Amino acid sequence: MNVTVLYVGSSLLAPLRQAEAEINSAYRLDLRIAAYNFGLSLTESEWREVENDLKAADVVFVIHVMDGENATRLLSSLERYGEQHRAVVVINCMPDLMRRTRMGQLDFGQLLRPLRTSGTEIVVGEEAAPLGKKAGRASRLVVKVGSWMGDQARSHRANKSRSHTPYLKLVDRLPGLLRFVPAAGKLRDIKHYLYLFCYFLQPTPMNIRSMVLYAIKHYVREERVVKAAIDVPPPERMPAVAIYHPDAPSLFESFEAYRKWSERRAGKQNARVLVPEETIGLLLMRPQIVSKTRLHYDGLIRAIEAEGLSVVPAISTLMDNREACEKFFVEKEEKRGKGKKRTAKAEDDGGSIADGFTSHSRVSQIVSLTGFSFVGGPAMNDSVAAAHFLHDLNRPFRSVVSLDVQTVEAWEQSGTGLNPVQAGMQIAIPEIDGATEPFVYGGMPEGGVAPVPLEDRCRRLARRLRRWNRLRNAPRSELRLSLLAFCFPPNKGNIGTAADLDVFPSVWETLRRLQADGYTVEVPDSPEVLRGMLLGGNSERYGATANVAFRMPADEYRRLCPYVDEIEKEWGSAPGQINSFGGDLLIQGIMLGNVFLGVQPTFGYEGDPMRLLMARSGAPHHGFMALYTYLEKVFRADAVVHVGTHGALEFMPGKQVGLSGACWPDRLIGELPHIYIYSVNNPSEGTIAKRRSYAELISYLTPPIENAGLYKNLASLKELLTAYRQTTD
Template sequence: MKKTIVIFTNVERQCQRLNQAAHYLNEEKKICSECVSLFFNSETGYTELTEKTLLRSSIVFFLWQGAVYPTEFSNACKHFLQEKQKRFIMGSSTQPEVEAAHEVDAAALIQVSQYIFNSGTDNYRNLWLYLCTEYAGEKVSYLPPAAFPWMGTADFSSAAGKSFQNEIDKRASSEDKTAKRTSAVHDLITSVREEPASLDFRPLVGILFARENWIWQEVAYLKELIRALEAQGLRTLPVYCLWCDNIAENAPGLSRAVKKYFYKDGKCIVSAVVNTFKISLTLSSQNDKNFLKDLNVPVLQAYNLLRDYESWWESYTGMIPVELSCNVIQPEVDGVIHGGTVSYKDYDRDGIAWYAPLRERIEAFARKVKKWAVLSYLNNEDKRVAVIFHNYPPTNDSIGSAQGLDSPASVVLLLRAMQEAGYKMDSLPENGKELMERITAGFTNDRCFLTENQIEKAAGSVSDEEYKKWFIKQDPVVQKEMTVSWGEAPGTVFYYNETLLIPGISNGNIYIGMQPPRGFGEDPGKIIHDPACPPPHHYLAYYKWLRDTWKADAVIHVGTHGSLEWLPGKNAGLSGKCYPDVALGDLPDIYPYYVTIVGEGIQAKRRGSACLIGHLNPPTGQAEVYEDLAELEKLLDEYAQLKVQQPGSETVVQEKVLEKIAVMHLEEELPREDLPADDYILKVHTYVEKLKHMQIRTGLHVLGCPPAGDDLKEFLLVLTRVENGEIPSLPKIICSAFGQDYYKLEEKSGEILADGQTCARLLDRVWEICTEIVTYLTEQGLTAEAGNSLLVSELVQNLHLDAENTEKLKTVVTFITEELAPNLAKTKQEITNTLRALDGEFIEPGPGGAPTSGRADILPTGRNFYGVDPYNIPTPVAWEIGKLLADQAVNRFIKEEGHYPESIGMVIWSDSNMRSNGQDIAEFFYLMGVRPVWQRGSLRVKDLEVIPLKELKRPRIDVTARISGLFRDTMPSVVEMMEEAVNLVKGLDESYEENFIKKHVEQDAADLEKEGTDKETAYEQASWRIFGCPPGSYGAGVAHMIEGKNWETVHDLADVYVRWGAHVYGKNMQGSFSLQLFRKRLATIDITIKNTDNHEVHLLNSDDFNAYCGGMNAAVHSIRGKMPKCYIGDSADRAKAETRSLGEEIRRVFRGESMNPKYIQGMKKHGYKGASDLANLVAHAYGWDCTSGVLEDWMYEGFAKKLALDPEIRQWMNEVNPWALHRMAEKLLEAEQRGMWNALPETKDALRKLYMELEGELEERAE
């Protein structure tokens, strides 16, 4: 009987090469046994066929490259082989231990290992010969493993001339040691741009590639890459090596190869590194975790696609899930800059996969590498840097739009640091006010008050002829799309006197300008008819001017976020027809970005090749109480005390409390619902206490400025408010000292404790003690000594903590002094690392997320942040929170409506799921009655399983997801898993009353069949539940519609929402347009849900919340004729997630922050940008009212009287940003004119007068 030898491997090409070797040996009749290699990975299922293969084997090998091993499949195989007493060997590249069983000796393990790891055709042939001899009883001769170098430099010589090292030595011996960094090098770099082949001295670029590629000579793409780099005037040093050390073979890995070849005499000799390895370079424990940081040069990631060229080129999905994971997500943890695609998968005549060069992309990649490589060579005084403000909407009130950041003040500090570092400037603005005055006095994106005088001040221009000459060189697809959307080049946007004008100002070698308009304001019709339209010609001309005319060496996009990374195109691995690539080209993109908005930062990283510089969230603190709230709190305390101390005498105060509640319109937010007065007042007391201690913003962040003074104290209090992993919550420890639970005190604020004080007052005392602790530490210098001193101080001793809480307090204090304080002090590196990036240095990576939501490990900022691996979400913790949020939503609906909701619409974003590790996904699953199955050890989600109805204890709820374009791009594997959840439950043997998904799918399928759709297709289409933006596009359209004022009724907003969101996604669906089916799903929705996972960003901070969630409300209202319930799940405190209605959440933010003098005064400190954000606050609130009808008359009156018409605020805004005041008045008047606000006559008159005065003043100012 023929013997069988099986080798399982998770490396496809290794599998193919082993089979090829076995095939040739059989053809040559060298062996008689069946030798077969089989591919497996973490998703391979164990089947009956697997058992048959294992059963007939003489010996089985499992070879695994990478982490996350063993797999479920390999474990199942092992158990079967052990049971049947079969011989096997299991090994992993990251685990030195090799597992073997049943007559496999140590010598065999070593022999097999050497064949495999030495690799190559001869070794693979001799491996089979050896195995046939030892385990199949054949008598054939074989050679021992042939050794090849584990690492080395590869010679792809192209007559490069003298060696680079000789030239380094020659330069180093020169008497003028500074020549390398001054004029000589500048001349050389300049000549690189013109005559690269003429250089004798060029920057050296290290290239890292796999040893396997070298051994098998799979180097076609590398040769092409090296040719392209050398054509750009660069030298190359290609190094092959193993991904990590192989301990068993004593073989050095990647980090040791870098140290050997990229250093000379202890100094780095390369100016940049190109990495072609997939997965993270620092994932293995065998690699030095700091080797890239020590190397300190930009690392550009080159992608090797796992698909053929046509599949990549034609698809909007530049990366399928597995490509995204290994090429993009994992390398981001290393701090790489995304360079682009360099190869695609092809097959030779034997069916062996190889990487074919993608020449056009390689050329683009090489240009990008050159730009980054030369940064370390250029003198700072010669560098030309473009600083780009975002500007949405494209008007003068919003220049420098950036979430949570005082962008003008930040740029001034950045310019100051650049000037000190030697960058050439004509003058330095004294502050943000002066900078904005200079900018707004010139040519900007705002055409409302544009004059000839301002046009003449344009920073530059691109002539008709120049643009057309460039345009015809673009991909034919780009030319066609641009011409269809915007007419013949150069279009009409900002086209004056046969030129396209460039906004902004030049200041020596620094350009400061505004990103051009995206285009929807220039042609509002595109909002409805062409959501995936390209940007106008002017947009492309702007970046072309920066790159080719102004000769920028790098750009700095300031703050969160711009439009470049959201232009149409692939999700990653962009092509020459993707608009971010067309616009930006090869310019190094350095991007200070809000570290909390992690998903959108990842978008800039992947689609704009950005080097992110994560910046801190704005100053934050507790809301406290003010004005009416302060008076109400006093009355509530008085009422509670009288009720206990003088029963019966509290009635007078009770009346005052109820009167105050009415005056403050609290009954709209806290319905009495027939509660007795006492119970209702307790409810109000709890509400006030929660408002008092809610987290609010107290200003804006300034780049590179650590929190100081009171801001630092409040920051530390907020960071220690909730648990940080194993670090306990400070206020909960103090509550324990009083024998109380924090949440119970909060929920029972009006109740009297045994000592006679209310729970609210005790909670206040808890926060006072927390403040005293933080104050003590800050006043003592936040040192370890200060912490030790605190623990023996009278303040702590008086708490009489038990041993457990004493230890907890010590843990928190140590956390503050040894981690939080030092890391917050490092906020300065937001500026220094921006300059280091401009110097071509490596920016250390770090995680992204919300520091104040239990993620203080995000600190310090200033790092190149990364996101999460979608294969790991939802995590077990996120699953529990998602379940809780789902239960809260369902139970609240039952309480309000008296029955189960049948259909729920969820808005699902990448950002929040990256921060929360998939809480929304968990809620989506649990509502349907499906749960994740995690792989043991790695906790990767390997499967889904149905939750039995007996365990679920309710019907399965039908869920329609409106995902963002970013979620589609960053989490394609999760989208497929969501689709699988629907498929798991839609056909279960359950009644319609038990399974609403089944009910709706079958009913909709029947309707489709009646309309003429075949049965199979009808059932498939009726199952679609995941809808999103058009392929390659982003957004919901509603915000553009509202901002452009081109709508009349809620039906107009609904139409644009449906048009933008009616694209179906799933494993085999990549954005097919299905307008009627999306409308059908929306028509059934009972509840809409948009969750929040932190309090650094809320519903009034951005128009995206309203565009997606408010847009869904408007669509359901329009189609169904009834406004759905809208719930906001809040998991900022992971230990106590809670669900509120949309109205409750809007009013919570309105009372706690928007009208709070603490917030308003904090914004006043930030001049132009503070005024701009206040105007945006009003605009965003107005937007919610347009879609969801959530603002009451008294709230509009509050905005008008507290902001627009307040004499102090009005004067301040008029001084620092009159355009923002104009916008604020305009939005309020628009609300009144649309009948959304029944304004008091005197308020309306005052606003009209203000608006007219501002119109005149701004016209005069422009002239």
């Protein structure tokens, strides 16, 4: 007996393998489940295997396949082998695939004509089935869900603005009510489909096993199936939203229950746990938790806790993350006193206002592990609603990447990094909602059945989150900041240039504002004085283009930078010929209290300064690497601010998107929080900065311009040319 499952994601393979073993052990059906992740790019050899398994399949499940080459080829394969299948069950797929659902008399194409109830009957197409008194309520529920299924069959775009949440709540009530629905004709098959749908929506290992068994029991008419007397339990129910922790015995349906457990785990009731300023809110995909394919989540949770931070890992419905955020990340308090709009605490936290309540955040940052839209999930994107909610909550929003539709090995070997599907759903779509830090932290290994954490990436991400927290929580007078100006084209006296930005006045105004806000800053008397300090100073002594703030001996550079050997293969022995003096590397810049104003070094190829930026391999020169090594490990900056559009760090060799620890932008920025002052009229390269150097962009407007016209001798020349043309005509 053969069941073929074609799906997108990483949560189904492990429970399917478990189901195959348990069903064969319990019922000896000689069952073989062939499962393929259609999010991956399949080779021709793999497609031949898919074709063979489809040809041999008794039951076919198609789940979450939305578009792409795999979907197109699957449509023709289902058409070719459809007569051989006892049942084809299509769930949450593109409309053309939804119409390929075949279960007994159920034809999804007929759902183009919506279900309806009429008096004591439920009407399916032209067929009517009688209703008993108890069946009325259940059948009306079937009508509602069936109409939604019809919407999917017609087009997943038809009702883009409608929320899926009401239907998810309806489906949650279905198992207890479906037993009252008549099991006759087409209605019987709709009932079976909805049962399968309920099993799928709660993809615990038991429910996935039951989903397969249910389809076999009702659609594979074989003697061995009848003799097996298959018993299929009702769907297990799991909470729609909850808090998960790998050390907890069960899920928590309230924040208070999680708080009490966390305090007991810490060893004493008054332990300092879940302090908002030190707590990270994680949004987890519900299928991964209930299917127990969650090792990658566990690895990240433990890495964050190892940095001394608390964590609230909230299971989200995926369609709308606001429900989980409001329930677990937001503390509501009654307003105090008539007419007061918010408490002092809420004012401090930037909390939003609800009728009769003030609210503030329980977390310092929100990190989504789900991909897709914050509001809308994979079905739609309501970025306006997302922006409104996140603005009120006033906490940074990150979206990090698990490799669900490509293997870890494929990602590591790829010069591109993430494949288009992965980049779209886990980078581009979350960016619409303002997400940053697109950091790869885990994924599916080659030949694996569930995602695993990438331990080194989890540690790096956790440290970055901790350092972002320090920026918010530490006394401003203690924070150390680095502002970096650029020099391009090199050797042209262009230090402090940027597209559409007057750099030195901008830096000077920034320093003044930092000083006013409590940072320890020494502000020069004017932008001109600031420029003179940076470009002058001791620069002539070292033959440098700017003042030298620090000389890093080559031995210290070797000790602090783990990548020296790789750089030496490209540029020779340290310290090299660029930004060096004697045996030292020169860090150009000036110290202004706790602020370092530095100069990003040139690219290294003087005759072709863009060469390194376009190289598929190579490395930054020693001077470039030494600057960022100095910032993180000597100056110990709490953040780096690149001033203006644009520098070179984000264009250094490495993957295009979804960087690894072998990519030079990732190595250069390290664990430093990165803020980039960037021109608003260059979103394409700004996106590169966000994706390849984990930058938070602060946009500046381009200066207003008007047609300057001609003046002085140019105006006279124009008149002469005009007169000449008229004369010759």
